[in-house]
Amino acid sequence: MPLNAPNLDDRRFEDILAEAKALIPRYAPAWTDYNESDPGIAMLELFAWMTEMVIYRLNQVPERNYVKFLEMVGITPTPARPAIAELTFALSRPDAVSVTVPQGTRVAAPNASGQPPLVFETDEPLIAIGAGLNAVQTFDGYSYTVQTTKNAAAGQWFYPFGPHANPGSALMLGFDAAASFPTDQVHLAAHVAGLGPLTPDHTCSFDLNAQPLAATVRWEYWDGKCWKRLVLDKDETRAFTRDGHIYFRSPGAAVQPATLGGVPDVLYWIRALLVSSAYDLTPQLTSILTNTVRATQAQTVNYEVAGGSNGTPNQAFALANSPVLTLQLEIDEGSGFLAWKQVDDFYASGPNDAHYTLDPNSGQITFGDGQHGRIPLANPSNPSSNIVARSYRWGGGAAGNAAANTIIELQTYLSGVQSVTNLLPASGGTDEETVDQAKARAPREIKARNRAVTAEDFEFLAQQTPGVLIERSRAIPLMHPKFPGVQVPGAVTVVVVPDSDEPNPTPSRVTLEIVCAYLNAHRLLTSEVYVVAPVYRQVKVSATISVRPQADLQQVQEAVEAALTNFFHPLKGGADGTGWPFGAAIFYSDVMQVVLGTPGVSRVLNGILAVTLDGKQQPACQDVAICDGQLLYSNGHDISVSYATR
Numbered sequence: 301m302p303l304n305a306p307n308l309d310d311r312r313f314e315d316i317l318a319e320a321k322a323l324i325p326r327y328a329p330a331w332t333d334y335n336e337s338d339p340g341i342a343m344l345e346l347f348a349w350m351t352e353m354v355i356y357r358l359n360q361v362p363e364r365n366y367v368k369f370l371e372m373v374g375i376t377p378t379p380a381r382p383a384i385a386e387l388t389f390a391l392s393r394p395d396a397v398s399v400t401v402p403q404g405t406r407v408a409a410p411n412a413s414g415q416p417p418l419v420f421e422t423d424e425p426l427i428a429i430g431a432g433l434n435a436v437q438t439f440d441g442y443s444y445t446v447q448t449t450k451n452a453a454a455g456q457w458f459y460p461f462g463p464h465a466n467p468g469s470a471l472m473l474g475f476d477a478a479a480s481f482p483t484d485q486v487h488l489a490a491h492v493a494g495l496g497p498l499t500p501d502h503t504c505s506f507d508l509n510a511q512p513l514a515a516t517v518r519w520e521y522w523d524g525k526c527w528k529r530l531v532l533d534k535d536e537t538r539a540f541t542r543d544g545h546i547y548f549r550s551p552g553a554a555v556q557p558a559t560l561g562g563v564p565d566v567l568y569w570i571r572a573l574l575v576s577s578a579y580d581l582t583p584q585l586t587s588i589l590t591n592t593v594r595a596t597q598a599q600t601v602n603y604e605v606a607g608g609s610n611g612t613p614n615q616a617f618a619l620a621n622s623p624v625l626t627l628q629l630e631i632d633e634g635s636g637f638l639a640w641k642q643v644d645d646f647y648a649s650g651p652n653d654a655h656y657t658l659d660p661n662s663g664q665i666t667f668g669d670g671q672h673g674r675i676p677l678a679n680p681s682n683p684s685s686n687i688v689a690r691s692y693r694w695g696g697g698a699a700g701n702a703a704a705n706t707i708i709e710l711q712t713y714l715s716g717v718q719s720v721t722n723l724l725p726a727s728g729g730t731d732e733e734t735v736d737q738a739k740a741r742a743p744r745e746i747k748a749r750n751r752a753v754t755a756e757d758f759e760f761l762a763q764q765t766p767g768v769l770i771e772r773s774r775a776i777p778l779m780h781p782k783f784p785g786v787q788v789p790g791a792v793t794v795v796v797v798p799d800s801d802e803p804n805p806t807p808s809r810v811t812l813e814i815v816c817a818y819l820n821a822h823r824l825l826t827s828e829v830y831v832v833a834p835v836y837r838q839v840k841v842s843a844t845i846s847v848r849p850q851a852d853l854q855q856v857q858e859a860v861e862a863a864l865t866n867f868f869h870p871l872k873g874g875a876d877g878t879g880w881p882f883g884a885a886i887f888y889s890d891v892m893q894v895v896l897g898t899p900g901v902s903r904v905l906n907g908i909l910a911v912t913l914d915g916k917q918q919p920a921c922q923d924v925a926i927c928d929g930q931l932l933y934s935n936g937h938d939i940s941v942s943y944a945t946r
Contacts, residue, residue: 311355316348370742377738379660380623382597383700383729385420385707385722386489389428389591392718395478399716401426401593404600406711407720409702418700419599420707420726421693426593428717429482429550433590435474435563439571441466444561454704454723457493457584460540461574465515465582469574472560473588474567481568483552489545489592490537491724493584512810515539516575519548524556527571540572540583541768545594578808580798581769589723595707597729598625598695606665608684609633609676613669619689622663623732627692629656629665633677637688646672661732663694700729752822752829758794762831765818768811769799771871774882776929781830793830794819795882795929797870804836804933805870834882835930839868841891842910842938849943851900857941860898865934867894873932880932886911886924902944 311319321344324331334341370376387407391399403425408417436451437444440462447458461469473488475481517539520527530551536544557566599621606617609631619627630637631654640654646668649655655673657666665687668674679686707722752758758775774795780788796815798807807815816831823829841864847856867873867890873880875890891909895901911918918924926932 311352313348313352316351317345320344320348370738375738375742377661377735378730378733380696380732381728381730382625382696383420383702383726385595385597385702385726386491386589386592386724387420387422387595387707387720388489388589388723389426389593389714389717390719391428391430391591392716394430396430396716397479398430398482398484399428399714401428401714401717402712404712405714406599407595407707408709408711409707409722409726410709411699415699417709418597418702418707419695419711420595420597420700421600422593422595424593426487426591427482427484428591429484429486430479431475431477431481431568431590433473433588434476435472435565435567436588437472437474437561437563438462439470439472439561440464441468444472446562448563451585451587457586460572460583460585460588461577463582465574465577465579467574467576470571471585471588472569472571474560474563474565474569476565476567481550481552481555483550485533486548486550486570487545487590487593488547489587489589489594490540491543491586491588492537492540493586512813513539514541514579514808514810515577518573518575519546520571520573521551521555522558522560522569522571523551523554524558527573528554530570540585541579545592578810580805580808580811581800587723592723596625596693596695597697597700597702597726598693600691600693601689602691604689604692605685606687606689608682608686609667609678610683611675611678613675614666615676616664616666617687619663619665619692619694621692621694622661623694623696624658624660624663625693625695627658627665628690630688630690631676632679632682632686632688634679634681637690639690643673649673696729698729698731700726702726751824752819752827753824755792757822758792758819758829761819761822762794762796762815765815768807768814770796770807770811770815771799771805772797772879774929779929780828781832788828790826791828791830792823793832793929795832795834797834797879797931799871803865803869803935804834804838804931806833806836834870835927836870836933837926837930838914839886839932839934840912840937841895841934842912843895843908844905844940844942845895846902846905846944847941848900848902853941853943856898856900857939860895860901860939860941861937863894863898864891864937864939867891868932868934870931870933883926883928883930885926886913886932888921888923 321334331340389401401422403422405422406419408419411417436447438447438458438460450456450458460471519530519532521530531549533547533549535546537546555568557568559566560569601621604620606619609615627642629640631640640656642658643649643655645657646655649668649672651671651674653674655668667676676687702722702725704723704725705721707726708720710720752761755775755777759773762773763770776793778787778789778791779793780791781793796807798805798811812831812833816829819829819831845860847853868880871879891911892904895904895909908920910920911924913924
């Protein structure tokens, strides 16, 4: 239950005035004129207004105390977050080999009427190549499929390694260069279907990049005779399992044009070859682009004077712009400018620690009191400007979520660049959290504290594991996989169900290792955590049903089988459609309702449904028990249909 600050006095102006008028006969019986024109009534209205203002201020005291209590436990409103966009640059000359787009290049999107434009800055330098990506095709191990149209169309996607992602499959990219093929680093941006943008600012200590990959992908180029290996510098997509950028060294003059696969054009070919695969879900791409770089809705300010220290404790200074994303602060105490360190608070700061705190929402910089945090010394030779923000970045808000193809105004001059745009909408921008939202978040934050203590904590964190798609999880306390049926103190076994197209979604070894590593970073020291795949029980229903005369036999049969398959599905089954509950029994009456509820079904002949579990037929007309932590799945049913006869 959320803690709500009480309203100490909810009287308004009308209530106070009515109460005062009600007291007139008692204290001044000779006063009989209650019209607004009466001077006494005018005075009562004045005092009622003043009393309402006092009540309003007093009612803020519990709210302020509540906010201060939240600050004491480390809960403050979450600052605004900037939107992230992918900017694609087009070169002005087709024969250009490459053009460098520096880090910090500014591109703006028009804002609402009367508002300044939304400015985005590129997060890293980009080498835009003149060679255009003219063809995209996939090879599934047996045949080629041209995906060029889907790669350029919004709302469409394709399998980079075919629908089954078998080893030996490949994603092939064909480039057309008016001049020679560039020798600079090749930079690709890949967008995975069904996933949001890559968010590199994980606050936990879990290092996703240190975890094993779900697949091994080797990048190669065609040299005119065979495929040769490329040097991969970095793959943020982790084998096309998330949005990100791919960097590899260009083969330069070694790559030779050729006609390959189902594309008739003579192009320079580069491919991603799938060497090994352990995907839970076959990857799907919405697009793979060149000359694209990530940009943040923010602006960088350099060398801004925050003020001058006077040597007193708890000094505070404000930056000119907020919300602040990053800050590099330097102070000159007489020996030149030196960098100070930003901390969350001064509890662990000593009297000589050059620390400061930053409120990103307001841009306020605060220094210590000499006991907890050092006091900046006053500089007589520079009394008013010895505290300088050497560099800081500010921006953010939901307004930065610009629509596709709206970030088009290049504000930094770039020679050789014709235009820029965002082919996809910007996303991730949020406004500053309100006090009410922080109050609603506080109980959950205090309860979890980013630690896995209860079974609910383990289940929640397992589904939040970055880098994998865990749809469901179940934490079983006191269970050890090696000692079934025995309660082991301190042991916790977490069953995870990944997103998958299979009827029985099973996590790969890589997925189990990633989730296990993530939970291990959040567990208590006394907990022993194991992450396992679900134990599936295959269920099959056999029945003979009578179909209504106006219905089609085959359609009804397929509909009944589909309804039963969905009912037992581990991700979308159950009564509420969120997946078959872990360890839930099969109730005979529920199965009967699923069959009879299918359109076109008249009745079940003899009223008998035969339930088979793992190939063993269960007793007729009885419920079937399932062990704790187990799930069900179906891969076909035996349904016979016929029209009803009189």
